[in-house]
Amino acid sequence: xxxxxxxxxxxxxxxxxxxxxxxxxxxxxxxxxxxxxxxxxxxxxxxxxxxxxxxxxxxxxxxxxxxxxxxxxxxxxxxxxxxxxxxxxxxxxxxxxxxxxxxxxxxxxxxxxxxxxxxxxxxxxxxxxxxxxxxxxxxxxxxxxxxxxxxxxxxxxxxxxxxxxxxxxxxxxxxxxxxxxxxxxxxxxxxxxxxxxxxxxxxxxxxxxxxxxxxxxxxxxxxxxxxxxxxxxxxxxxxxxxxxxxxxxxxxxxxxxxxxxxxxxxxxxxxxxxxxxxxxxxxxxxxxxxxxxxxxxxxxxxxxxxxxxxxxxxxxxxxxxxxxxxxxxxxxxxxxxxxxxxxxxxxxxxxxxxxxxxxxxxxxxxxxxxxxxxxxxxxxxxxxxxxxxxxxxxxxxxxxxxxxxxxxxxxxxxxxxxxxxxxxxxxxxxxxxxxxxxxxxxxxxxxxxxxxxx
Numbered sequence: 001x002x003x004x005x006x007x008x009x010x011x012x013x014x015x016x017x018x019x020x021x022x023x024x025x026x027x028x029x030x031x032x033x034x035x036x037x038x039x040x041x042x043x044x045x046x047x048x049x050x051x052x053x054x055x056x057x058x059x060x061x062x063x064x065x066x067x068x069x070x071x072x073x074x075x076x077x078x079x080x081x082x083x084x085x086x087x088x089x090x091x092x093x094x095x096x097x098x099x100x101x102x103x104x105x106x107x108x109x110x111x112x113x114x115x116x117x118x119x120x121x122x123x124x125x126x127x128x129x130x131x132x133x134x135x136x137x138x139x140x141x142x143x144x145x146x147x148x149x150x151x152x153x154x155x156x157x158x159x160x161x162x163x164x165x166x167x168x169x170x171x172x173x174x175x176x177x178x179x180x181x182x183x184x185x186x187x188x189x190x191x192x193x194x195x196x197x198x199x200x201x202x203x204x205x206x207x208x209x210x211x212x213x214x215x216x217x218x219x220x221x222x223x224x225x226x227x228x229x230x231x232x233x234x235x236x237x238x239x240x241x242x243x244x245x246x247x248x249x250x251x252x253x254x255x256x257x258x259x260x261x262x263x264x265x266x267x268x269x270x271x272x273x274x275x276x277x278x279x280x281x282x283x284x285x286x287x288x289x290x291x292x293x294x295x296x297x298x299x300x301x302x303x304x305x306x307x308x309x310x311x312x313x314x315x316x317x318x319x320x321x322x323x324x325x326x327x328x329x330x331x332x333x334x335x336x337x338x339x340x341x342x343x344x345x346x347x348x349x350x351x352x353x354x355x356x357x358x359x360x361x362x363x364x365x366x367x368x369x370x371x372x373x374x375x376x377x378x379x380x381x382x383x384x385x386x387x388x389x390x391x392x393x394x395x396x397x398x399x400x401x402x403x404x405x406x407x408x409x410x411x412x413x414x415x416x417x418x419x420x421x422x423x424x425x426x427x428x429x430x431x432x433x434x435x436x437x438x439x440x441x442x443x444x445x446x447x448x449x450x451x452x453x454x
Contacts, residue, residue: 036376036407040400043382045393049081049443052388056441057082058090060345061310062300062336066317066439068349069414069429071356072448074386075349076134079314080141082347086312087145087155093308095142096158096299098292098315100126101270102167104159105263111142111157118143119454126164126196128359128366129416132451156308160295160315162274162288165194168267172217175264179231180224187217194275202278211275218268225261233257266298286329289319293335317348317413323437326413333438348439350377351412354448358418368450369418371429376409381444390441405435 057063065082067075086092097104103126110121118140123131139157146154169191176184190213193206202210221228273291280287292315300311313336318326322337322344336344355370380394380401381387395402410430422428435442 036404036409038376038379038400038404040398041379041404042398042401043380043384043387045397045401046381046384046387046389048384049078049386049388052085054082054085054090056390057086057345057347060340061343062296062340062345063092063310063312064320064333064336064344064346065312065314066320066346066348067315068317068351068412068445069354069356069358069448070129070316070416071358071414071451072351072354072445073132073134073451074445074448076132076138076451078349078386078443078445080134080138083138083312083314084141086310090310092155092310092312093153094156094158094299094303094311096160096296096311096313097125097130098161098319099130099159100161100164100167101159101295102126102169102171102267103164104157105171105267106167107139107159108157111139112146112154114143114147122454124167125159126161126167127416129451131454133454134451136454152307156303158299160292160299160313162270162291162295163199163277164196165191165199165271165274166196168270168274169194172264172267172271175232175260175267179228183220190214190217191271194271199274199278207275207278211272211279214268214272214275218265218272221261221265221268225265228264229257229261232260262302285327285331289327289329289331290335292319293332293339296332296336297339316415317411318415318431320346320348321433321438322346323434325433325438326431345441346439347441347443348411348435349443349445350375351444351448352378352446354412354414354445355450356414356448357450357453358414359416361417361419366453369414369420369423371412371414371423371426373410373412373426373430375412375444376404377411377435377442377444378446380404381446384444385446387444388441389444391436391439395436408432408434411435411438 063086065079067079069075083095103124106124107121109115110118118136121139122136125135142155142157173184173188176187191210193202193210194214277284277288296311296313303309303311313320319332321331321333324331324334333346352375353370353372355368357366357368359365360367380389391405395405409432410426411433412429413431414429
């Protein structure tokens, strides 16, 4: 869901577009072809993704998996293969997706407990890019793994985005119904204008008032933390006693009430931040990336406290990239790199040709687009259809490789929003990136194909 920083504004008039395209044509002609010499680049360091041991990533606390374009089945498959290997062979037990926190909590009900179906779980994640057969397959694998795994080996699922309301409201109100029933109606009324359906149309004074109401709900929760934790602890003990579980009662006394409050507060903060984003104007992208990085820190700290220290983070390349090449501000990737240092291992992706499904920024409908770029990194992968390349190893293997990987080169990058006119201008669907500054490893897909919508 990255919005390309150099893309045409969706509100551009035809006259502005013609003027803009004329300027672009002049700039492209003036720039010439340029580029990095790849004539001596070798593919000796590449391995097929399904045979990559991922021992290079395994030592990290946080592993980021990027996708160059949303809406491609191969990049979802890359994500699934890497997650499977990190879970099966390297002890990772937490997966965080660039998806709505509340919606992913609903999907986790399926992944952890089998409620609903994989298709329903994919739809709950909150964004159209996840309403696909490929995402449902990933969630089903997580569910199937958990169904037979011991409790300590089950994979926990989170979302680290904050652009939706409904599932977060539902879970917040459910918590209040347990600890403070009198507050359910006032909170529901205060947040009534914040819905997924009107997320992009609510504006003006109503939006400002709703955002302020969400902030007040967060403040109120914080002031009542001890009261709510006592009430929740009592209710939890009673429930466990009725179930005849002394061990469960003791466990709930130790952590259950505090953990339940922390989750409820995070749902409330997600609602608040989503509303604040809608009032942010041109500052939307900067705030969103800063909050996504903060959410990942919240997830990693929470999971570490429960004995799960390794976290997989999956999102668009633009957010995973350590260098923040797509943005003019510190995006999520540089923030993660600063927080975790060498404990953050970033895996990027690139393509030669990509046919993907995206929202048409002109009509608002979802449709197919195809883009092609002369990817300089392609020669590092030879004929491998889905190759994995550790960049440090590739750079050490050959001086020509090192020159390429330490140079600024175009890498494919498309978010959820595109126009047909962009297909004629490769700079609108690529980002100039220094690979070794951005990623620790890269997977290359020569020809990416579209997802299968549910």
